[in-house]
Amino acid sequence: MKHCKPIFILLFLGYITAYGQNSILQNGKLSGNVQLDAQYYIPDSIIGAEDLENKIRANVFANINYVNGGFSAGFRFEHYEWPLIDFEKINYVGSGIPYYYAAYNHQYFEVVVGSFYEQFGSGLIYRSYESRNLGYDNATQGIKVKAKPYKGITITGVWGKQRNLFVNEGQVRGADADISFTEIFPIIGDSKFRSGIGASFVSKFEKDQDPDYKLPQNIGAFAGRANFGYAGFNLQGEYAWKCNDPSAANEMIYKPGEALLLTASYSMKGLGVFLTGLRTDNFDFRTLRNASINNNIINYIPTLTREHSYALPSMYAYSSQAVGQIGFQAEVTYKIPKKTVIGGKYGTDIMVNYSRIHGIKKNYVPEAIAADGTIMLAGTDGYTSPFFAFGKEVYFEDFNIEIGRRFNKSWKLIVSYVYLNYNMEVIEGHTGDPNVHAHTVIGDLTYKINDKHALRLELQHMNTEQDDGNWMYAQLEYSIAPRWFFSVLDRWNYGNPEKEKQVHYYNVSTSFVHKTSKFSLSFGKQYEGILCVGGVCRVVPASYGCNLSIVTSF
Amino acid sequence: MKKLIFTTLFTLILGFSIAQEAPKTKSFSLPSVDIKTIDGNSFNTKDIQNDGKPIIICFFATWCKPCMVELKSIAEVYDDWQDETGVKIYAVSIDDSRSSAKVLPLVNGNAWDYEVLLDENQDFKRALNVNDIPHTFILNANKEVVWQHASYAPGVEQEYIEIVKKLLEEKP
Numbered sequence: 158m159k160h161c162k163p164i165f166i167l168l169f170l171g172y173i174t175a176y177g178q179n180s181i182l183q184n185g186k187l188s189g190n191v192q193l194d195a196q197y198y199i200p201d202s203i204i205g206a207e208d209l210e211n212k213i214r215a216n217v218f219a220n221i222n223y224v225n226g227g228f229s230a231g232f233r234f235e236h237y238e239w240p241l242i243d244f245e246k247i248n249y250v251g252s253g254i255p256y257y258y259a260a261y262n263h264q265y266f267e268v269v270v271g272s273f274y275e276q277f278g279s280g281l282i283y284r285s286y287e288s289r290n291l292g293y294d295n296a297t298q299g300i301k302v303k304a305k306p307y308k309g310i311t312i313t314g315v316w317g318k319q320r321n322l323f324v325n326e327g328q329v330r331g332a333d334a335d336i337s338f339t340e341i342f343p344i345i346g347d348s349k350f351r352s353g354i355g356a357s358f359v360s361k362f363e364k365d366q367d368p369d370y371k372l373p374q375n376i377g378a379f380a381g382r383a384n385f386g387y388a389g390f391n392l393q394g395e396y397a398w399k400c401n402d403p404s405a406a407n408e409m410i411y412k413p414g415e416a417l418l419l420t421a422s423y424s425m426k427g428l429g430v431f432l433t434g435l436r437t438d439n440f441d442f443r444t445l446r447n448a449s450i451n452n453n454i455i456n457y458i459p460t461l462t463r464e465h466s467y468a469l470p471s472m473y474a475y476s477s478q479a480v481g482q483i484g485f486q487a488e489v490t491y492k493i494p495k496k497t498v499i500g501g502k503y504g505t506d507i508m509v510n511y512s513r514i515h516g517i518k519k520n521y522v523p524e525a526i527a528a529d530g531t532i533m534l535a536g537t538d539g540y541t542s543p544f545f546a547f548g549k550e551v552y553f554e555d556f557n558i559e560i561g562r563r564f565n566k567s568w569k570l571i572v573s574y575v576y577l578n579y580n581m582e583v584i585e586g587h588t589g590d591p592n593v594h595a596h597t598v599i600g601d602l603t604y605k606i607n608d609k610h611a612l613r614l615e616l617q618h619m620n621t622e623q624d625d626g627n628w629m630y631a632q633l634e635y636s637i638a639p640r641w642f643f644s645v646l647d648r649w650n651y652g653n654p655e656k657e658k659q660v661h662y663y664n665v666s667t668s669f670v671h672k673t674s675k676f677s678l679s680f681g682k683q684y685e686g687i688l689c690v691g692g693v694c695r696v697v698p699a700s701y702g703c704n705l706s707i708v709t710s711f
Numbered sequence: 712m713k714k715l716i717f718t719t720l721f722t723l724i725l726g727f728s729i730a731q732e733a734p735k736t737k738s739f740s741l742p743s744v745d746i747k748t749i750d751g752n753s754f755n756t757k758d759i760q761n762d763g764k765p766i767i768i769c770f771f772a773t774w775c776k777p778c779m780v781e782l783k784s785i786a787e788v789y790d791d792w793q794d795e796t797g798v799k800i801y802a803v804s805i806d807d808s809r810s811s812a813k814v815l816p817l818v819n820g821n822a823w824d825y826e827v828l829l830d831e832n833q834d835f836k837r838a839l840n841v842n843d844i845p846h847t848f849i850l851n852a853n854k855e856v857v858w859q860h861a862s863y864a865p866g867v868e869q870e871y872i873e874i875v876k877k878l879l880e881e882k883p
Contacts, residue, residue, distance in 0.1 A: 190842050425819060
């Protein structure tokens with residue numbers, strides 16, 4: 158397969174060059190993007206920034222796409238030979254063309270050969286996607302066929318290997334049917350009703366080479382979903398079930414897994430209410446049994462927590478626990494109308510959000526309990542779990558409120574309060590660590606000097622007795638639309654119980670934007686933490702130094 | 712050796728494509744990608760239209776703060792923009808299943824009049840080579856992308872409407 162890549166690209170290049178001057182390219186369009194993130198590393202023993210042998214490192218990738226009518230082809234060149242230290246820590250090291258495809262999209266069907274991203278329903282049993290900042294890419298490498306026989310009906314089939322870091326391994330195949338009644342029946346489409354259903358099946362194959370256990374080699378998972386809406390009201394849900402799949406993640410138990418995701422929302426002008434619940438039980442689904450961390454994952458279990466955009470509360474972000482979790486999230490957004498006494502001239506935005514996630518309740522099967530009372534799960538059916546019961550252990554809790562108001566053409570203020578209860582032991586695997594209870598207050602003030610110039614001041618304070626103690630954060634940003642950004646920030650761990658670790662993590666940065674290109678330069682310290690995107694997290698090591706980033710598309 | 716070949720090829724293609732396309736990148740038509748409307752109906756991006764008037768496409772996500780600031784700021788002046796120029800805004804959400812169900816209450820709650828599309832699998836985002844959001848495209852009367860911009864700074868929306876006005880003047 159390795160030899161095919163250069164051939165594929167040569168053919169592609171040859172094709173373009175040979176016919177470039179003719180009608181094919183005139184109708185077609187070549188486009189792409191390039192991103193470079195480079196850093197010069199300075200050691201700092203206090204914050205834990207290592208003294209690296211190779212001090213200048215970079216992540217580079219470029220996408221090239223060619224489109225001509227329904228036909229498209231492209232590839233991504235990735236150069237992570239000496240990547241940023243974060244990526245080295247997760248073994249995202251290598252270079253080459255791990256992503257390449259050719260596709261044809263027609264009114265009634267679509268075919269993709271090569272790498273592709275796809276998801277069935279909400280992704281509970283299958284989602285291949287990329288999150289480049291996270292170093293996550295589990296693209297399926299094979300073939301995808303989509304049939305669209307009638308408006309409102311889509312049938313998708315996928316078959317292939319799975320990308321993990323810089324190799325393709327593990328076999329996955331699946332099919333999905335999606336039916337939208339709203340589109341099929343005009344009588345529904347013309348009314349305020351909306352409705353649709355879907356079903357999917359995914360299976361993986363992995364040879365059993367275990368000396369002790371007889372392991373299933375073909376493991377299937379099923380999911381069914383439905384949605385129903387009427388005017389401002391919306392309800393949707395998906396249930397998924399998986400065959401027994403003993404793996405490192407579930408401690409080799411033979412119990413089948415299941416997952417349920419339910420969402421309800423209601424909205425009208427000025428008001429939005431959102432409620433969602435999730436339960437996953439033994440639902441870690443990977444192409445390889447022994448894989449861990451973010452490797453070889455087939456599915457996507459969304460997290461039911463708000464994704465905080467402010468720096469301090471995002472320090473303690475929840476990471477989805479596929480092996481067992483039950484929880485809910487509720488959110489209300491309300492706009493106090495403009496030109497009222499309380500709402501002010503421009504109105505006031507209020508958002509209240511609450512989420513709470515527990516472990517599931519587990520009753521261990523008799524075979525799993527040894528004579529001396531210890532739990533030995535491997536090889537047994539593990540446990541039984543009452544479906545709607547919350548386990549005793551709180552994994553995560555988040556209460557937050559945000560109020561935003563514009564006072565006049567120049568001044569705008571957002572204030573926010575966030576309470577987090579974060580189970581370090583479960584989320585980060587730090588055995589014995591207590592839950593972190595953190596209270597954060599945030600003020601975010603924007604002053605628009607004139608049409609192009611604006612100043613923004615962000616102040617945050619986090620109070621906690623646990624982990625690293627209290628933090629303070631201040632950032633001043635000056636922007637000149639549409640080109641320039643300047644920012645100075647300091648994140649001070651003044652409450653760290655160890656005096657020498659009461660460090661200022663400062664950062665000075667500037668960026669310049671020209672159309673689709675952005676150049677950024679920054680200098681400062683990065684604290685050792687966790688970066689999460691969509692509930693998938695990775696560790697970010699401490700670092701100190703100078704950072705250059707160039708992003709462009711054409 | 713393999714690396715060398717890749718790097719050379721890469722540079723070649725990149726250089727080639729820029730050289731080849733530079734004079735043409737001024738405008739291009741939208742790619743055809745199947746995504747969804749906010750009601751969950753399938754929608755092909757070729758069907759983005761505004762009866763021969765300019766179109767603005769804004770990529771956003773509910774968790775992206777600058778995107779929210781951008782859409783809220785434009786919402787305050789959108790009525791005026793439409794009266795003056797007839798421009799239409801398509802807001803394309805790249806939220807995944809974690810937050811895609813929040814888009815509808817968000818849009819209704821804020822009473823936005825944008826056409827809202829869901830690009831959950833990020834196919835449209837990829838086809839348009841968007842690296843990060845927010846990212847804005849402006850389309851002319853022939854539905855060709857004539858201008859695009861990455862990131863958001865307060866006040867940049869003023870530039871959007873000026874470009875839209877210029878497009879209307881250019882039209883014979």
